[in-house]
Amino acid sequence: MNAEPSALHSLTRYPGRGGDRALLDEVLDEALVATLSTVVDGWPWSVPLVFARVGDDVIVHGSTGAGMLRHVAAGAAVTLTAFTVDGLVVSDTLFDHSVNYRAVVVRGVLETVDDPTAALTALTDRIIPGRSAETAPITKKEVAATIALRLPIVDGKWIAKSRSGGAGVETDGWTGVVPMRTVYDEPITDTGTVIPESVRHLAR
Amino acid sequence: MNAEPSALHSLTRYPGRGGDRALLDEVLDEALVATLSTVVDGWPWSVPLVFARVGDDVIVHGSTGAGMLRHVAAGAAVTLTAFTVDGLVVSDTLFDHSVNYRAVVVRGVLETVDDPTAALTALTDRIIPGRSAETAPITKKEVAATIALRLPIVDGKWIAKSRSGGAGVETDGWTGVVPMRTVYDEPITDTGTVIPESVRHLAR
Numbered sequence: 227m228n229a230e231p232s233a234l235h236s237l238t239r240y241p242g243r244g245g246d247r248a249l250l251d252e253v254l255d256e257a258l259v260a261t262l263s264t265v266v267d268g269w270p271w272s273v274p275l276v277f278a279r280v281g282d283d284v285i286v287h288g289s290t291g292a293g294m295l296r297h298v299a300a301g302a303a304v305t306l307t308a309f310t311v312d313g314l315v316v317s318d319t320l321f322d323h324s325v326n327y328r329a330v331v332v333r334g335v336l337e338t339v340d341d342p343t344a345a346l347t348a349l350t351d352r353i354i355p356g357r358s359a360e361t362a363p364i365t366k367k368e369v370a371a372t373i374a375l376r377l378p379i380v381d382g383k384w385i386a387k388s389r390s391g392g393a394g395v396e397t398d399g400w401t402g403v404v405p406m407r408t409v410y411d412e413p414i415t416d417t418g419t420v421i422p423e424s425v426r427h428l429a430r
Numbered sequence: 431m432n433a434e435p436s437a438l439h440s441l442t443r444y445p446g447r448g449g450d451r452a453l454l455d456e457v458l459d460e461a462l463v464a465t466l467s468t469v470v471d472g473w474p475w476s477v478p479l480v481f482a483r484v485g486d487d488v489i490v491h492g493s494t495g496a497g498m499l500r501h502v503a504a505g506a507a508v509t510l511t512a513f514t515v516d517g518l519v520v521s522d523t524l525f526d527h528s529v530n531y532r533a534v535v536v537r538g539v540l541e542t543v544d545d546p547t548a549a550l551t552a553l554t555d556r557i558i559p560g561r562s563a564e565t566a567p568i569t570k571k572e573v574a575a576t577i578a579l580r581l582p583i584v585d586g587k588w589i590a591k592s593r594s595g596g597a598g599v600e601t602d603g604w605t606g607v608v609p610m611r612t613v614y615d616e617p618i619t620d621t622g623t624v625i626p627e628s629v630r631h632l633a634r
Contacts, residue, residue, distance in 0.1 A: 258529065261511040263467035263474045270467045270474060272509040274533045305476040307465040311612070314557060316629055318622070320565045321572040323554050325462065329478045350527050353518060361524045368525040392620035400622030404632055405615040408515070410608050416596035418522070418604030425520055428608060 245386035253330045254279040260308040278352035283376035285345045295373045298336050306332045313406050318399030328388040336375040345374040356424040449590035457534045458483040464512040482556035487580035489549045499577045502540050510536045517610050522603030532592040540579040549578040560628040
């Protein structure tokens with residue numbers, strides 16, 4: 227394999243939309259699902275996965291029975307792409323419509339985590355803050371059935387970019403933005419009666 | 431390059447979650463942004479892009495100045511991954527928490543569209559239904575500055591899968607689902623006074 231090409235890993239379009247580490251963390255902490263991509267026998271392969279940032283690592287997990295994760299666990303190069311869609315940008319010219327977004331791509335090689343129990347606990351608490359304190363801990367058998375991997379966040383190996391604001395055209399017609407966001411609806415009870423505090427406190 | 435490996439392109443985990451063409455179309459028609467991934471000199475490369483399904487094609491576009499799109503336009507193999515996050519699945523055991531989702535991965539090679547104006551118009555109307563009828567049409571100069579590509583949806587070259595429902599554990603504790611959805615907030619006016627009908631009719 228050749229050295230990693232640098233030309234395609236910088237922002238050639240709209241470099242002003244490039245972001246800093248704070249933007250990277252913001253997107254990784256807000257998006258719940260990322261696309262993990264790798265190369266298998268020269269072909270691109272991708273899968274959406276739940277993930278969580280813990281410090282300078284992105285944690286992903288899956289079953290030991292999943293072929294893809296066994297592949298990437300063995301040291302294959304990956305990209306992890308996550309984004310939020312923040313609004314529709316409306317112009318009065320067709321061409322100048324756009325979408326406001328925040329997006330990141332983290333490149334690297336996945337590594338095995340030192341403490342799978344801690345990683346899996348962090349993953350749950352990232353999605354439902356405080357949930358692990360309310361539940362039975364993960365068992366050794368459950369840990370054994372799971373691959374937990376970390377993608378280190380390394381300087382020069384990630385891109386964060388965003389678009390915000392209006393269409394930026396000069397016109398008398400209507401232009402503007404339709405903001406978008408993700409909301410939680412009321413919890414639907416399956417078993418039991420008392421909705422846990424962590425679930426009641428979820429809010430977007 | 432070797433023949434495309436088939437082993438990683440079928441559902442080895444939870445085959446019961448595999449979906450049909452209706453699920454594929456549903457996800458492609460609901461998600462606004464997808465992750466396009468390809469291979470550059472043996473390395474994985476990914477970018478999030480606005481997209482639209484038009485019949486049996488997925489349309490993407492970008493500037494002629496974008497290095498990535500020039501690469502994939504030249505016939506590189508790609509994956510296009512799109513998903514919706516539909517809810518948080520809450521168990522009273524840490525291990526059995528999950529996320530309800532609908533997800534698709536379409537594999538193939540991008541092709542140039544025959545009619546870029548039609549493709550770009552369809553892309554806008556997909557995001558804001560009816561918008562093209564209200565706006566100045568795209569100009570020849572604007573079309574010339576744009577690469578519009580289509581990824582044909584070919585049988586055997588895509589996967590659609592989903593998870594729905596509760597945690598499925600037997601317990602007296604609370605388990606359930608916190609539904610999630612994307613909403614539009616009130617349009618924010620940048621210029622002009624009368625919000626277009628297509629924008630007023632947006633609803634999620």
